[in-house]
Amino acid sequence: MTEIVEDVPTYPMARGKCPFDPPPELDRLQAEEPLSRVKLWDGSTPWMVTRYDHSRQVLADPRISSDPRNDGFPFSTEAQAVNRGQFNAFIVRDDPEHAAKRRLVTADFMIKRVEAMRPRIQAITDGLIDDILAGPKPVDLVETLALPLPSLVICELLGVPYEDRGLFHRLGKTLLRRENTAAESKAASDELRAYLRDLVNRKNEGPADDLLSRLIVEQMRPGDMSVEDIVDMGLLLLIAGHETTANMIALGTVALLENPDQLTDLRDTDDPKLVANAVEELLRYLTIVHNGRRRVALEDLEVGGQLIRKGEGVIVATEIANRDEEAFPDPGKLDIHRSARHHVAFGYGIHQCLGQPLARVELQVVYSTLYKRIPTLALAVPVDELPFKHDMAIYGVHALPVTW
Template sequence: MTETLPTFPMARATGCPFDPPPQLRELDPISRVSIWSGETPWLVTGYDEQRAVLADQRFSADSSRAGYPHQSAAINARRRTFRTFIALDDPEHDRQRKMLTRNFMVKRVDAMRPRVQQIVDGLIDDMLAGPQPADLVTAFALPVPSLVICELLGVPYEDHDFFQACSRKLISRESPPEEAIAANEALREYLLKLIAAKQQTPADDLIGRLVSGQVAEGELTVEEAADMSVLMLIAGHETTANMIALGTLALLEHPDQLAELRDTDDPALIANAVEELLRYLNIVHGGRRRVALTDVEVGGQLIRAGEGVILANDAGNRDDSAFPDPDVLDIHRKARHHVAFGYGVHQCLGQPLARMELQVVYSTLYKRIPTLRLAIPLDEVQFKHEMVVYGVHTLPVTW
């Protein structure tokens, strides 16, 4: 008799929008699942086992390899057409990543903090002057990181409707492959034109520095620079935008935690709260993906060469061996060892920027609007179950 494997991803429990699916947490730390393509990769839910895989370069991040467990047909098609360094292995991954590293160093990112504070305050001013209820997503959560990444990259913010629409198609598991490829192609063409303009008129922004540096020196083609810019533009606003909105909703549902965060001026507690919210929510809820290059034993389980592996970070961040009482939101918890940004050589390049933006937002929004509250019941909030980045589609709030 053939064993019926659980299908990944699984559905969250009704009324528990912040928690991983219960079925996911009932599985062994490493077990087989079925995915959309009919493939049966290994699903890793244990915290220690996830870090072991992510730190082991015998597991490949190269999405073009046979056995790599893609998130959807659209993402499979897009990654076969457009390659970026996050889906490559060393040494090419390392070579391209190093071209960007200095732009996201902590000291450089921290120098941006006053400008981010100005952006956050300006958007709050606009929201307070506008009608109620307001949609926190469109009025605040999405514009904050979009403005920041546009200024960092040198992308005109007035084009945000275009790139945000493309981004939604690219991160939806439900997008038809041809629609995802068309959205990626449109973004690439847009950025190729921007690169051409910066070749004519040098600019002191991230894309401008790539153009005058690595592209001019032949280390990077203009197409590679454009694809790299597509990645940074999408990742630079989607993830943080969802953390702002979903984090706010989680705090509104935990008023004691919200009150403590609102009333503190302690930068250490604010930074700690950011780490705990990253752990608790883990918006990259479709898991990181790898494929074994050789036979490897992880946690007592043999994974053979060519077999796909999915790292369910939301389960890893709720593993009680790493985080006591993991289902409790506790802004005092020391949670920086979470895997929300991944682990190993492929961990998120932009994490210093995301952390800084979230610290500014969480230390400002609730002080400026102390009576902020949901304008609809929690069960009417529409969550992004179909997206590879979890969050809310809209968040009506009032004060």
Template structure:
């Protein structure tokens, strides 16, 4: 390991380490050991990607927040130096406003902000509670074991985002299957492109229907923007695609991965079960699980548009940045004893949702869904346990969004 990390410090001689780095099989909830070692060496390290290009890896919490909030840092992949994705199979291209800079980013984002405001999201809590309770009823009606991903974790956010957007839930198998292809690291560009086109075409059709027959949903709101000339049909489709994918894939993985982590930390699970009727404690537990785990593990990628001096290093215009929240949230300077899952910790300042103008639009919805799940599941099924060994759980090392493919549980 020493040789492979010899180039970790900005001025060190030797080979530049490759990124991304593999996790240790025995520690599936932790960042890769090599990534943790780079953090120990300093806040900045040059890393090499699949195509031989080099970018700055930002490993520490303070520097990540500073750079994510810096207007000289661009989210536009067309900027010089923007880091390419993890492999030639990843595909490229913009995904609506999250890969744009202001003012266009702000203009488009404002169009879909209202449904994700805290007050609007809180009004959905009883609906989410009914969904969660209904799915638990279905689980308990069976004898187990069951796959918690397919029977519980995936349906919850899918039902919610379908209702918000106005997408028929009966079509969930269609968009979930294509989404799996879109986030699969080993899919070819052709496969990922075809999957994206299929879902985009489907959503474009729904938006087209709303042009003539609007309803009370987000697709109708986007269609109204098209009618008003504020969006093209393609822009509305791209925004709908972003919201559909982000609205179910990340939260579903967090539900399953968080459950598995709690099952591996029974003392923390017992504490959460005991305090499941305390909304403040449950909310704090959600923040700690978001800090401790890491769903998007290839980093937030940016290009530098003007020279920036930080941590004693000048990052020059035209160089790329990769800010990996999984290691930023494990920075001991920000979170003492960071490798320990502690549901009593105040973890609210984590960077799981990013920071600055591009922080996750849907974070109030994700938080609320996770609060309902984590506050309900283990109370209603107190004997919930893993059906098998941890080593047999198929983790998503092959996907851009981390989690588990399946989670066999019994009770």
């Protein structure tokens, strides 16, 4: 079990003046105590990993588990602790179970498959921007572009009706809110699971050309997956498939508007390599998963000269690992010309984000299109009046009023 230690900082921590920077306390820990204890909501004191090299080591170590059913797992909220056994997707399992479940959908997110989707993603993006330009201003870029684009793409991929987006947007926000009660989280999960269960049953009666239908035909009908297995898979892919990219589109736009030299370079280029570079740098610079990658040690092991014992929780703070000057010189600067592909914004090791090829293409399309088509794009309110998502597990802005 995790040892209780006194006089350690509480995590998560408050951000400072710059909305794009990790909390100043994480900077201090990285410089002075790169592997140290932090205190969570329940008084437990897991290890906090802040260095880039240590982060990759921990995330790649099979002795470190992602399974919240293990004693000592550092839950981010009471709601997650209470509901720990309700979600059974591969993201919260270790190998070999993790690999077996993940392998079922790996092909759907391979680079070649995703690249074939690029024209469709471009068409969706252009259509949404057409609607923005035809309407009144200012406009909320979250509601008109950042959220609809990845939502429509993941709906088409999974076979989820896009007209039902209001339901899964609402429930997804509830599930990602940091201050939920256990009852609120369970109610949202139950409602979304009921929706997906009904969808799976309807697709079983008439499969279509989509990912959920394929799993039903190839896995459920032969008895290799249950309805609930497919519901778990659908819930993970549906929420992860739109929330992360939506926040990167919006927050990346704010960061670029606040760094006009970088925005100019991106807007004026026709070089796809620079666009791809800009995506990687924005992923590194912003690292929107700002709740730490939660793990627990299955055996005694050593990280950076520090012994971590079996049953002790570990939090990998990728938001500060991506600001490690030993991996990224001048890490507090947004520089779309730097080589940042080795960032850990998508995690690292076996649990590295399955959907990263799709996220990359979506971001490349948006970042190479939006600022060219609306070259005078500007914030409609001061940046310090934007509603940043300090209350959510995925960082971003709740709304982004822009004009031109």
